Amino acid sequence: MEKILVTKPYLPPIEEYKAQIDLIYASNQLTNQGPLLQELEETLRTFLQVKYFQYVTNGTIALQLALEALGIDKGEVITTPFSYVATTSSILWQRCKPVFVDIEPKNFTIDPSKIEAAITSKTRAIMPVHVFGYACDVEKIQEIAEKYHLKVIYDAAHAFGSVYKGKSLCSYGDVATLSFHATKLFHTVEGGAVIIREKSVSQKLDLVKRFGHCGDNHFCLGINGKQSEFHAAMGLAVLPHLGEIVTARKRICELYDQELAGQIERPQMQKELIYNYAYYPVLFKDEKTLLRVFKALNNEGIYPRRYFYPSLNTLPYLDERILCPISEDICSRIACLPLYPNLREESIWRVIHILQSII
Known part of the structure; x- marks a missing residue:
């Protein structure tokens, strides 16, 4: 009997993936922002028509890096209870407190009519989720964020390829994060990305994902959020399909x-x-x-x-x-x-x- 799972990773023709792997062997660069990774970043940035795009190791790290790059390492973050656990985990990992706001009963995204009641003097950001690739009420959320001077970080793990009002759904908010896990619509086996509105935030995130230093100059606390050439190769092989x-x-x-x-x-x-x-x-x-x-x-x-x-x-x-x-x-x-x-x-x-x- 055939086993039918909820999803199955898409594998591109092996010769197309192998052609990318041959380039890695020719360059002998396996990681550290190699040529294939840079090509994938620019290709996806252009495809999504966004300003700043950073490819990272996975969707969870993407959320943590987004919070760190925006300077949100304490206080409260308003979020949805209807998501994968990584949404909440990223907030807790940054030593912040998740404040849950209930969802809309029809499309299951965070209910913007309930957000203001959850805002306190400790609130630093709103982290909604474009659940299943359906759009949050981005207009109302942005209006609330501007009124209370809050950052908006969209967990857009499911939203790659969704378009709202003529723009990529991933282009809304101060930051949006993506997951390129093997089960996603577009994948790089493991991987994720951060889409950023402001250049200064993108520069900080780029520094934080590379241990917080450039060469021998150390600037801040960082982690290893870099991705490899082999993962980028898979992305370059999958994207044309x-x-x-x-x-x-x-x-x-x-x-x-x-x-x-x-x-x-x-x-x-x-x-x-x-x-x-x-x-x-x-x-x-x-x-x-x-x-x-x-x-x-x-x-x-x-x-x-x-x-x-x-x-x-x-x-x-x-x-x-x-x-x-x-x-x-x-x-x-x-x-x-x-x-x-x-x-x-x-x-x-x-x-x-x-x-x-x-x-």
Whole structure:
């Protein structure tokens, strides 16, 4: 029986990756901002039409570097409880306090109408998430940030390829971070990036990601957030296939939409969003139904995943419990269905039929 996972990494034709690897062997430079890394940075900066782009080791480090480069190493950061744990972890790692604001019930992003009530004299920044590649209410969030002189850091790990109002969704905020993990729409096996609005912040981040020194001159505390030539090579081999990847994922999503219409609830997105088809989240009636569906699918070798569970405001190592009833409810009954470019149509139909038999 074929094992069907929630996602599967896209692998470019091996000869195309090997052609990039041959360049590494010819240059004999494996890391430290090599030529392939610089090429990937500039290619992605141009593709996304952003000013400053920094390629780093992963999406979590990207968030930590963003906070550090903006000088946010204490105080409170307003964020969403509906995300992967790295969003919260990055705030805690910087010795800041995450302050959770509940989400909108229709598209699952942070509810801007609840942000102002969470702002205190200790608030330093807002860290929303473009969850599943759907857009946050960027206009309202920016308005609040300017009113209270706060920085906006978007966790845009899912947003590569999404376009809002004619601009890359990753271009909003003071900073936006990306994940290029193997399971993402565009990947470099492991990797991440930081998109930055101001030159001075980009310069500081570049310094911090390289141990805080240039040559023998040490300027500040830093870490190793550099990425290797081999990871950049994968990115350069994958990027030319992005169009076909998105097209294949869109086709699968449209089949799910067609066959499951009216049977399951789906997130709503803004009319002005061009979606990247990064995920296919579905909302079940209750947790009991979700668990029945999982059991039936698992019995057939099909493994969806509970994105996202649990609601991050309930993490056991937090000092304070902030109630977020909408997030807690949605986390208990949401899942993502299998979605990747070479998912066979007969496998998609198996997923659909099992869902329909239970729902």
